[in-house]
Amino acid sequence: MKKELRTTEGAAPIGAYSQGLVVGDFVYTSGMGPIDPQTGQVDGDDVATQTHRVMRNLGAILAAHGLGFDDVVKATVHLQHLKRDFAAYNEVYKSYFNPPFPVRTTVGSELMDILVEIDFVAHKSA
Numbered sequence: 001m002k003k004e005l006r007t008t009e010g011a012a013p014i015g016a017y018s019q020g021l022v023v024g025d026f027v028y029t030s031g032m033g034p035i036d037p038q039t040g041q042v043d044g045d046d047v048a049t050q051t052h053r054v055m056r057n058l059g060a061i062l063a064a065h066g067l068g069f070d071d072v073v074k075a076t077v078h079l080q081h082l083k084r085d086f087a088a089y090n091e092v093y094k095s096y097f098n099p100p101f102p103v104r105t106t107v108g109s110e111l112m113d114i115l116v117e118i119d120f121v122a123h124k125s126a
Helices: 047-063 082-094
Strands: 002-005 020-023 026-029 072-079 103-108 116-123
Touching: 026 047, 047 082, 047 116, 072 082, 082 103, 082 116
Parallel strands: 072 103
Antiparallel strands: 002 020, 020 026, 026 116, 072 116
């Protein structure tokens, strides 16, 4: 059984997908970009600013189910410019977590007019 998560505090879906799904004790988010949920526009033109927006969007989706960043167990990250932007993105990303950090995959991807996209898997302890 799956339950959709939706919040106006995170970027609205622009296609046929949910912001997040609850399946058992797990929450899965869609890949979130740096879209400001109030304006619908890309927030910032550098990877640090965009990463902050992505993390705030993801945090809002987690909060819609009573979870936070400490509940994240897996992150998948896509960077438009992997070599150029990894260090700046990583500084912002790690500021949202406490050790032990989630497992993570970070890859270079062709993205549509954004620099970073991230999705999470989170677990709610029983």
